[in-house]
Amino acid sequence: MAVAWKFGDNIDTDQIIPSQYLVLPTIKDMAAHTMETQNPAFSKAFKDGDIVVGEVNFGCGSSREQAPLVLKELGVRVIIALDFARIFFRNCINNGILPIEHPCAKEISDKDELLVDFAKGEIVNQTHNKTWQFNKIEGYLADILNAGGLAAYIANKKG
Amino acid sequence: MSNNTNGMTATEYIIAQHANRDRVRPGEIVNVSVDLCMSNDATTLLTDKIMKEQMKTHKVWDPSKVIIIVDHQVPADSVDTSRVQQQMAQFVDDQGIENFHTADGVCHQVMLEKYIYPGALILGADSHTCSYGSIGAVSSGIGSTDLAAIWASGETWLKVPETVRFILSGRLQPDVTAKDVALHIINLVRANGLTYKAMELAGSGIKSLTVPQRFTICNMAVEAGAKSTMVIPDQAVIDFFEKLERPVNNPSLFKNLEDTQNSSCHSEIQVDLNSLTPQIACPHYVDNVRPLSEIQGLKIDQAFLGSCTNGRIEDLREGAQLLKDKKVARNLRFLVTPASVSVYKQALEEKLIPIFLDAGAIVNHPGCSTCWGAHQGILASGQKMVTTGNRNFKGRAGSPESEIYLASPAVVVASAIKGELSHPREVR
Numbered sequence: 001m002a003v004a005w006k007f008g009d010n011i012d013t014d015q016i017i018p019s020q021y022l023v024l025p026t027i028k029d030m031a032a033h034t035m036e037t038q039n040p041a042f043s044k045a046f047k048d049g050d051i052v053v054g055e056v057n058f059g060c061g062s063s064r065e066q067a068p069l070v071l072k073e074l075g076v077r078v079i080i081a082l083d084f085a086r087i088f089f090r091n092c093i094n095n096g097i098l099p100i101e102h103p104c105a106k107e108i109s110d111k112d113e114l115l116v117d118f119a120k121g122e123i124v125n126q127t128h129n130k131t132w133q134f135n136k137i138e139g140y141l142a143d144i145l146n147a148g149g150l151a152a153y154i155a156n157k158k159g
Numbered sequence: 160m161s162n163n164t165n166g167m168t169a170t171e172y173i174i175a176q177h178a179n180r181d182r183v184r185p186g187e188i189v190n191v192s193v194d195l196c197m198s199n200d201a202t203t204l205l206t207d208k209i210m211k212e213q214m215k216t217h218k219v220w221d222p223s224k225v226i227i228i229v230d231h232q233v234p235a236d237s238v239d240t241s242r243v244q245q246q247m248a249q250f251v252d253d254q255g256i257e258n259f260h261t262a263d264g265v266c267h268q269v270m271l272e273k274y275i276y277p278g279a280l281i282l283g284a285d286s287h288t289c290s291y292g293s294i295g296a297v298s299s300g301i302g303s304t305d306l307a308a309i310w311a312s313g314e315t316w317l318k319v320p321e322t323v324r325f326i327l328s329g330r331l332q333p334d335v336t337a338k339d340v341a342l343h344i345i346n347l348v349r350a351n352g353l354t355y356k357a358m359e360l361a362g363s364g365i366k367s368l369t370v371p372q373r374f375t376i377c378n379m380a381v382e383a384g385a386k387s388t389m390v391i392p393d394q395a396v397i398d399f400f401e402k403l404e405r406p407v408n409n410p411s412l413f414k415n416l417e418d419t420q421n422s423s424c425h426s427e428i429q430v431d432l433n434s435l436t437p438q439i440a441c442p443h444y445v446d447n448v449r450p451l452s453e454i455q456g457l458k459i460d461q462a463f464l465g466s467c468t469n470g471r472i473e474d475l476r477e478g479a480q481l482l483k484d485k486k487v488a489r490n491l492r493f494l495v496t497p498a499s500v501s502v503y504k505q506a507l508e509e510k511l512i513p514i515f516l517d518a519g520a521i522v523n524h525p526g527c528s529t530c531w532g533a534h535q536g537i538l539a540s541g542q543k544m545v546t547t548g549n550r551n552f553k554g555r556a557g558s559p560e561s562e563i564y565l566a567s568p569a570v571v572v573a574s575a576i577k578g579e580l581s582h583p584r585e586v587r
Binding site: 009010012014015018019020022023024025037056057060061062063064065066068069083084085086087090091094095140149150151152154155158 | 188201202205209213214215231232237239240242243284285286288300301302303304305307308311316350351354355382384386444446531532533550552553554555559
């Protein structure tokens with residue numbers, strides 16, 4: 001069972017990881033400050049496998065890859081939003097996080113219980129008893145995602 | 160339509176050239192060779208780690224095409240930032256990278272002055288890399304994993320973007336600037352309106368704008384989500400590079416790019432420069448744009464003139480001209496940060512710096528400074544800043560309870576004098 005952590009429109013990468021923490025030695029150190037301007041409890045209360053949900057333009061702003069990395073560090077594997085900013089979208093795929101663009105983001109509330117079935121391409125909101133289908137990512141991007149990210153994909157190819 | 164460009168837009172044409180293809184179409188994913196790549200102190204070390212630890216690659220493919228710029232925290236302001244810069248210096252030495260700048264200015268201004276050229280394909284681990292379309296290059300911001308893959312191979316994949324063409328007509332009125340054009344466009348299309356798209360600026364209006372003005376608009380395109388930008392290069396671009404003593408004379412490229420100007424594109428949007436007025440982006444979103452007249456008089460605590468958006472000599476001249484023989488408002492902190500050392504030296508030569516100092520401003524060494532928020536001029540809870548920078552996100556310049564207003568250099572300086580959001584004519 002995964003819990004939804006719901007955020008609003010235009011969650012920029014400064015909200016995901018504020019600038020002043022980018023010089024900390026490790027991603028683990030930075031992760032303690034994830035989303036702190038939006039929800040100070042986030043990094044402590046987020047459970048591995050919970051799901052981040054945003055609305056319009058999730059991940060806009062800076063190209064900092066520390067943003068998907070701190071989310072990944074806390075156990076984010078799926079982000080659902082109405083749409084994503086392009087650099088962040090690409091950074092997610094490159095780090096093995098699945099960004100799902102779907103209008104259902106509007107119908108998910110904070111702390112709803114969700115189930116995402118990758119094989120079926122299905123999002124189930126168990127709190128409200130609703131099911132939605134999403135278009136699975138295919139081709140080259142799916143290969144990167146399945147390898148766990150671009151670096152692993154390249155390393156695998158090198159053998 | 161020329162046979163050379165096959166009905167492609169300028170952006171598609173340049174991508175096709177780098178993909179070794181006669182033609183590419185929007186939506187296609189193509190593999191491209193990269194002419195130049197750039198990273199800074201916010202992104203270099205992570206890229207280094209990914210290349211070595213995860214991609215098992217230990218040398219960049221061509222050190223002469225890799226540019227590394229320290230600009231976000233200059234000079235280092237903590238033990239951690241100093242360690243980051245120390246490790247960057249070690250990395251460039253190990254790799255034999257000559258293009259390393261530790262105190263020369265904001266990365267995009269340094270790229271403009273020293274490296275970029277029309278027709279090039281350039282990627283950078285900084286979102287404002289989209290600025291270089293202003294001189295006819297295709298450029299875009301990427302993350303560290305993508306950059307690590309480029310360092311390892313000199314190549315990357317790109318999805319060919321659809322082009323949205325903005326047809327500019329008329330001319331800017333007094334006290335209306337390129338920044339106001341940028342804010343107007345972002346307001347029109349919203350913060351995600353150009354996501355995955357190339358923004359092309361065209362029409363007679365673009366010809367009336369200088370290269371630095373075009374750069375300001377292209378720089379802000381990412382705030383509408385754009386992947387890249389394009390202004391078909393003209394005589395103004397040739398003259399601009401002549402002045403930099405870095406000539407870019409390539410008649411066949413310029414002719415081909417010009418031939419693309421009537422190509423079909425995703426959509427066209429008209430912008431009438433004559434009718435624009437000074438604009439302000441209010442907290443905490445860049446598309447929360449209002450006419451200055453609606454919020455004139457709001458009390459402010461800090462003003463900032465600088466950044467890759469508006470830290471060029473033209474911006475400093477505009478500010479100094481308004482500020483001459485005046486003082487900044489009591490209890491207001493006014494920071495001025497030239498975008499590069501070359502801008503700084505020019506400002507010294509033109510005797511602009513004493514005008515800022517005499518007025519009570521703090522003049523900083525070139526760098527990202529207050530615009531990126533973790534360095535210089537941090538805001539306390541409840542404080543308000545008006546800035547020529549490019550982002551007003553919550554907490555971007557300090558406390559999450561502070562507020563940031565984005566405006567043109569003239570509005571920022573007028574507001575610094577009055578201590579409240581002001582129209583430049585109020586201080587003349």
